[in-house]
Amino acid sequence: MATGVQIQALRAICRWIAYTARRLRKGMGISMSSIIDGRGNVKTEDAGSVRPFGIRDKIGYMFGDFGNDFSFIFASNYLMVFYTKVLGLSGFAVGMLFLGARFLDAFTDVTMGRIVDNMQPARDGRFRSWIRRMCVPVAAASSVMYLYFVRDWAYQAKLAYVIVTYLLWSSFCYTAINIPYGSMASVISPDVKDRASLSTFRSIGASLAGLVVGVLVPLIVYETDVEGNQIVKPVSFTVTAFVFGVLAVGCYILCYLLCRERVFFEKKDGKRESAGDMLRSLGRNRPLLALVCAALVLLLATLMGQTMNNYLFLDYFKNAKALSAVNVVGIGGTLLLAPFISVIAARFGKKEAGAVGMLAAGAVYLLLFFLRHPNRIYSREEIITQVWGDDVIVTNRTIDTNITRLRRKLGEYGNNIITRQGFGYGFKETH
Numbered sequence: 001m002a003t004g005v006q007i008q009a010l011r012a013i014c015r016w017i018a019y020t021a022r023r024l025r026k027g028m029g030i031s032m033s034s035i036i037d038g039r040g041n042v043k044t045e046d047a048g049s050v051r052p053f054g055i056r057d058k059i060g061y062m063f064g065d066f067g068n069d070f071s072f073i074f075a076s077n078y079l080m081v082f083y084t085k086v087l088g089l090s091g092f093a094v095g096m097l098f099l100g101a102r103f104l105d106a107f108t109d110v111t112m113g114r115i116v117d118n119m120q121p122a123r124d125g126r127f128r129s130w131i132r133r134m135c136v137p138v139a140a141a142s143s144v145m146y147l148y149f150v151r152d153w154a155y156q157a158k159l160a161y162v163i164v165t166y167l168l169w170s171s172f173c174y175t176a177i178n179i180p181y182g183s184m185a186s187v188i189s190p191d192v193k194d195r196a197s198l199s200t201f202r203s204i205g206a207s208l209a210g211l212v213v214g215v216l217v218p219l220i221v222y223e224t225d226v227e228g229n230q231i232v233k234p235v236s237f238t239v240t241a242f243v244f245g246v247l248a249v250g251c252y253i254l255c256y257l258l259c260r261e262r263v264f265f266e267k268k269d270g271k272r273e274s275a276g277d278m279l280r281s282l283g284r285n286r287p288l289l290a291l292v293c294a295a296l297v298l299l300l301a302t303l304m305g306q307t308m309n310n311y312l313f314l315d316y317f318k319n320a321k322a323l324s325a326v327n328v329v330g331i332g333g334t335l336l337l338a339p340f341i342s343v344i345a346a347r348f349g350k351k352e353a354g355a356v357g358m359l360a361a362g363a364v365y366l367l368l369f370f371l372r373h374p375n376r377i378y379s380r381e382e383i384i385t386q387v388w389g390d391d392v393i394v395t396n397r398t399i400d401t402n403i404t405r406l407r408r409k410l411g412e413y414g415n416n417i418i419t420r421q422g423f424g425y426g427f428k429e430t431h
Contacts, residue, residue, distance in 0.1 A: 050260050053189040060258025061188065061198045062205035064131065064181050067251030069209035070244040071142035071174065077306045078217060078237075079145065079166075081314075085232045087151050087158050097166060104171045112179040125261035127187060130180035135252035138177050139245035141169035146241035148234035177252075187263040193342075200341050207334045213244075214327030218313075222320035230314040362387075362398075363406040370417065370427030377418070377426040399425075 080098075083089045122129035145165045150158055185198045221236045282289060313323040344353050365387050378386075380396045403425055407414030416428050 050262050053191070053194050053262065056258045057188050057260065058197055058201040060255045061185065062201040062208075063251040063258070064184075064255035065202045065205035066209045067135070067248040067255065068174075068178055068181065069206050070213070070248040070251065071138065071169070072178075073206075073210050073213045073306075074217070074241070074244055075142070075145070075170070076303050077213065077310060078221070080307055081232065081310050082146055082237050083162060086148060086234045086237060087162065088155075089158060089162065093159065094162075097163060101167055101170050104167065105175065108171045108175045109179060112175050113183070116180050116183065121264070124256075125184075125187070126264070127180040127184035128256060128259060128261055130177060131184075131252050131256045134173060134177040135249050135256070138169070138173040139248045139252075141165070141173040142248070143242045143245040145169055146237050148238045151234060181255075184259065184261065187261045188259055190263050193346075196342050196345065200338055203341070204335065204338045207331050207338065211327070211331045211335070214331060215324045218320040218323045218327075222314065224318075224320075228318055230318055230320050359402065359405060362402045363409065366402050366406055367410075370425075374427050374429045377420050377424055379424040381424075383424060 080091075080094055083094045084091055116127065116130065119126075124132065145162075147161075150161050153161065185195050185202075188198060189195060217240060220240055221233055222230050223233055225231050282292070309323060309326070313319055313326075348356075366383070369383065369387050380399045383399055403417060403419075407417055410416070418426050418428050420426070
């Protein structure tokens, strides 16, 4: 049962969200001069032109993804845990819900993009205005997915609850703020380098949110019973979700206040492009299709790893604190590398830098595989199956290239990787 302090905290959070909504409806008390007319043409503010692009835009855009990921990363990492361990739903039912939502997202994402493109811009911009409109609804929709008392409902009622609340958040509210937010980078500055820096700051925001969620949540929502098992604290899940909702609204407000749109465009005249035309264009654009497929595979692998880590550390290792430590190491590395991403991409190229990163990741997985199975020779086919899986196309040449890179990185220990000509590789232990 919830304590009096927790109930009072929830009430205070709800009052704060309602107050913020009223402030946003009034424009948050900010006197905004019109910078575009009803047709989308550029106008000058009463106080002069829009300020130049600078650090405020970068920090503001960073806070936008910070706000997004308070709900997105929390849901990606812990929503399935809440559904299965608190509400008692089957993994199959939850998996089918997530699968169905992704099919729905294929339509709602495109629809939201068309709505944003075709609506008349508001006084505060075409994309920025959606942050003002949707910051409170998306935070509220995220918070109500984690109501602990639903565990006492009938199974069918719980299913209806999770379907309605999850689709409301993921396919409608989150889509309505994330699509405009992602598109806003293209209108904050016309300069390619400026947009690249926005992408870097967005990654920093995502990493900071991941650090907060990944490190603090395991320490808050799990506890150890007398037998050493890690169990979930249902009330803490609900309180944490509402706190993250409030923090997300604060981050969205900072994004709204600090960012400005500087590139304006009118709606295109003539025949509108249909969804079928867009899909056909995608099929003919091989570089874009490759990027979409690569992003899809990367996102699926990342989300699967994040979700399964919770079950791995809770049920296998029985150590929630170790999960926090793993998140610190993983996300900390991302934060350390983030300031150099723009420099690396400018010097070597985005495609080349990405390819090197993926090859390095492949070499690390190979090393982990060999360390787990020492003193045995594996065929190339076995290595491909164990490291990459059956659903990924990997050639023997890829194995040879990664082994060469791995030996070079290991230095003198590279000799521990042994080769059997015409068959495969193994790892020899030394004492």
